[in-house]
Amino acid sequence: MNDFTPWSSLAGGALIGVAASLLLVASGRLAGISGIVAGLLVGERGDRPWRAFFLAGLLLAGLAIALSAPSAIAPSPRALGWLAVSGLLVGAGTRLGNGCTSGHGVCGISRLSRRALVATATFVATGVATVAVARWLGSGS
Numbered sequence: 184m185n186d187f188t189p190w191s192s193l194a195g196g197a198l199i200g201v202a203a204s205l206l207l208v209a210s211g212r213l214a215g216i217s218g219i220v221a222g223l224l225v226g227e228r229g230d231r232p233w234r235a236f237f238l239a240g241l242l243l244a245g246l247a248i249a250l251s252a253p254s255a256i257a258p259s260p261r262a263l264g265w266l267a268v269s270g271l272l273v274g275a276g277t278r279l280g281n282g283c284t285s286g287h288g289v290c291g292i293s294r295l296s297r298r299a300l301v302a303t304a305t306f307v308a309t310g311v312a313t314v315a316v317a318r319w320l321g322s323g324s
Contacts, residue, residue: 203289206237215286216241217277280305 203214210233223234249256259266277283280302282291288306291299 199285199289200293203285203293207290213286213290215282215290217274217283218286276306276309 206214287299287302
């Protein structure tokens with residue numbers, strides 16, 4: 184808990200909630216990133232522009248933070264190969280679970296979806312188990 188930042192975490196969570204709410208109220212769409220990306224790649228042609236703008240906003244916000252507060256974004260302590268394998272596993276998990284943490288955890292739970300609750304509990308439990316195993320393996324025990 185050395186890097187615990189409650190105020191910036193609260194602000195970031197609030198911004199995510201507001202953005203997800205605005206998208207739902209304005210267009211009836213869920214802000215699940217895996218679904219937005221999938222729809223951009225293989226969705227209906229007329230449905231692609233809003234998806235592209237949403238993803239561009241995510242990238243531009245990241246770029247703005249990187250330029251305005253470069254110390255806020257640190258390089259990963261893991262090798263690129265581990266990151267690639269992790270990304271592939273997350274991608275496979277989002278396909279199996281019919282959504283990602285943003286779709287299920289932010290949008291689904293707020294709509295009281297049982298499927299989203301189960302999916303989010305599974306994400307969290309798997310994350311906890313993964314960290315425990317990684318720390319155990321990394322400790323030399």
